[in-house]
Amino acid sequence: MQTRKFGALAGLAAAGVALGVAEAVAILTGASTSPLLSVGGVVIDSVPASVKDFAVDVFYTYDKLALSIGTLVVLAAIAAGIGVLATRRRIWGYTGIALFGVVGIAAALSRHNAPWYAFVPTLLGAAAGAGVLHWLLTHEAGDNATPEERRWFLRAAGYTILGAAVVGFAGRWWSTRRNVEADRAAIDLPSVPPNTVAPLPPEADANLPDLAPFVTPNKDFYQIDTSLVVPQLTTEDWKLRIFGRVEKEITISWAELLKRPMIERYVTLACVSNEVGGGLISNAKWQGVRVDDLLAEARPKAGADQVVSRSIDGFTAGTPTAVLRDGRDAMLAIAMNGEPLPVEHGFPVRMVVPGLYGYVSATKWLVELELTSFADFDAYWIKRGWSAQGPIKTESRIDTPRDGSNPRAGEIMIAGVAWAQHRGVSKVEIRIDDGAWQTATLLPVPSIDTWRQWTLKWAATPGRHRITVRATDNGGQTQTDAVAPPDPDGATGRHSINIDVK
Ligand SMILES: Nc1nc2c(c(=O)[nH]1)N[C@H]1C(S)=C(S)[C@@H](COP(=O)(O)O)O[C@H]1N2
Ligand SMILES: [Mo]
DSSP states (O other), X not given: OOHHHHHHHHHHHHHHHHHHHHHXXXXXXXXXXXXXXXXXXXXHHHSOHHHHHHHHHHHGGGHHHHHHHHHHXXXXXXXXXXXXXXXXXXXXXXXXXXXXXXXXXXXXXXXXXXOGGGGHHHHHHHHHHHHHHHXXXXXXXXXXXXXXXXXXXXXXXXXXXXXXXXXXXXXXXXXXXXXXXXXXXXXXXXXXXXXXXXXOOGGGOOOOTTSOOSSOOGGGSOOOOSOSSOOOOOTTTOEEEEEESBSSOEEEEHHHHHHSOOEEEEEEEEOTTOOTTOSOEEEEEXXXXXXXXXXXXXXXXXXXXXXXXXXXXXXXXXEEHHHHTSSSOOEEEEEETTEEOOGGGTTTOEEXXXXXXXXXXXXXXXXXXXXXXXXXXXXXXXXXXXXXXXXXXXXXXXXXXXXXXXXXXXXXXXXXXXXXXXXXXXXXXXXXXXXXXXXXXXXXXXXXXXXXXXXXXXXXXXXXXXXXXXXXXXXXXXXXOOOXXXXXXXXXXXXXXXXXXX
């Protein structure tokens, strides 16, 4: 075997073992101490917002999978290079591993709430990697090796890489799923007093194929967050601290939260990154505790015009204190569509605020509410150039017929959703080609805080047609046709589709 190939394999084996050991140790010390996850987290937090939008656009919510795979490919290439160098001078190999170690340790220690022992997984991983490199290099099967030695080496390197990969991935999977799913399954949701339950009008859903259902099933609910693996927070470890510019600091445990009065509401969440016609919007029934009650107990001081909600992973959103206290159903949600919050959607507790985009309100894995001012603190996306104020814009979408489809001539149903959370949708209009705006039928809704389905029957004539939608909210504002991108405070424009009627 050529020395170069041998070196590359040895480098890969050393890196595989280093990562495998580090990930296995991180099972004990916590996901936040994993070098892979903390380096990934640093990358996510430091890429410019424009690149991140691009990633969201291109990979949708698979952006993090793409990031992980990309990282592994780059790591493998560097590891192979280090291995090759190590066959020339061994010290270069150890130096390469040490540099990786330093990067991993620096990243782990820099993470939000990093424990003092966050360096341990990387240190042990790097030591194991160096050991493997040493071992393989002293059993050098380079140019003057016998065929048996070569085969032995290939097999040793192969098994080492495979073993490390299996240990690493199995460990990561096991450690992220362990406690929390069992904890979640054991939860007995407190009942909601009947008079606080938001009734769902039976006719809210037209039940048309291709039309987004009025209530989005949890598994189909859009997901956006900055965490590489979803934070795992048990109800036992969870507590919420309300502090900052308040008269009375409050800390609440899970048991105490469950004892408080609960409400249940349908609220449609929307992401500011949603493009016109896009799918980063979903509707669910949330159960939780009113935020205004808690704030009233904490008594915000004068000038505390911003409530910063902070996640266990350090994400922050800044919400106007006035919005949280204006009587709308802002809540600390513990359940989504009748089950405890799915881990991806913020288990055990998240914020839900009707009328505001998620990036300024909907903090998942919530652990802190800090009363401060907009002048004093910029939350996660504000630091990256997005608007500090994020009211949801009045928008609408055509779901059926599908863009580019070929429906048969004759009567067809055009249908979609429209939203203007906390103002409510008062009218939806449809235009076929350059015709007049026709008023669509609005389906009933439980409140002004959800999206609203709409339908319009149309006698489709053969040929190409363009269908455009616009909504008007209860404030009398009609959705603008001025096209704007999502950055900095939400996309505008009108959704239209092209069809070819047969
Ligand atoms: N901890 C945490 N909470 C978060 C985010 C995040 O990155 N981290 N993203 C916010 C954004 S931008 C949106 S749009 C909503 C999405 O909530 P969902 O994933 O449950 O749909 O969560 C918000 N809460
Ligand atoms: Mo978002």
